[in-house]
Amino acid sequence: MKFDDKIPIYYQIKNYIYRQIITGKLVPGEKIPAVRQLAVDLTVNVNTVQRALGELISEGILESRRGLGNFVTEDQAIIDQMKHRLIIQQLHEMYMNLHNLNVTDDEIVQYLRQYIEDRRKHQDEQYS
């Protein structure tokens, strides 16, 4: 993956792992690669990976089992909460961007509905 050099790398690694879990590339109970292996795969500093994993462990997303490694939590409630948080974060960003363009709340809802409808139509056309 490619990192944005303007954003702390540990934060981007955390987001990368969140996404892997949400999209099912990492499943509950699965062991994640060792710290050094992750660092090599992502071409980042070992200390930075350690910091990201440390935070994921304290958030409960990962579980550290002594001598065995780090595993994705099997607690579905924690995963659901994380997904919810990410969705709110994305909506917040979109909302603020539109708000800064002087789009009203009602207009935002209207535009979003229209946008989704148009996308659906476009997809239907593609497959028909």
Add this chain to the structure above:
Amino acid sequence: MNNTVEIEGLSYNKNYKHILENVNLKIEAGKTVGLLGENGAGKTTLMRLIAGLAKGAKGSIMVAGKQAVADKKANVSFSEQLDGFSSSTRIEKIISFYEDVYPDFSTERYNQIAGFLQIDEGQRLSELSKGMKEKLVIGLTLSRDTKVYLLDEPFGGIDSMSRKKIIQSIIQWKAPDAIILVSDHYVSEIASILDEVVIIKDKTIYTKKSTEEIRSQYAEGIEQYYESIYEGNDMND
């Protein structure tokens, strides 16, 4: 003692010219640090001083708590450009030279790194491409078991695939408490593996900062931060 490298009040002149003036620098065990600065800023000189290869400096340089030149040579692995070997030397001869000269050189580790970087040992020094020669230098440097590794501009003029492989081998084979100091005047491709950057400007250490702090405090890339420090400089040398 947590600082593996401790430099205090270091000044160095060469041919009556000030190269470094009042350099103070502490590097903690385990850190990967980028040493940045323009060409001629004194990066290589500083590395040679830490390695115990340049003499006649004022001030003190401690490596792993010791100041004697012999201790520096034992504790520091410096990426030398193999200029001491004739161009017809076979690579396997260079490897056995390292085995003989450095008691801490691990042939096993060298073979692992050489396998990863796909170094071709059957050739002569003059037959190596620039990228292959740099891979060999990195392989030899990282195969010693030392406290400090100094990599002097390891990415000069080599293709991006070789660069990525070299960066990965640095991550893979760095011992947890070893320091890696890597110099470059082109930081963007190594920024993601650095804990800290040290910027040399006006013959001294202008600043030393954590890379993650630069990103979170200024929302700036490391390259951008580095350039902003050199901007407005009237380039009089």
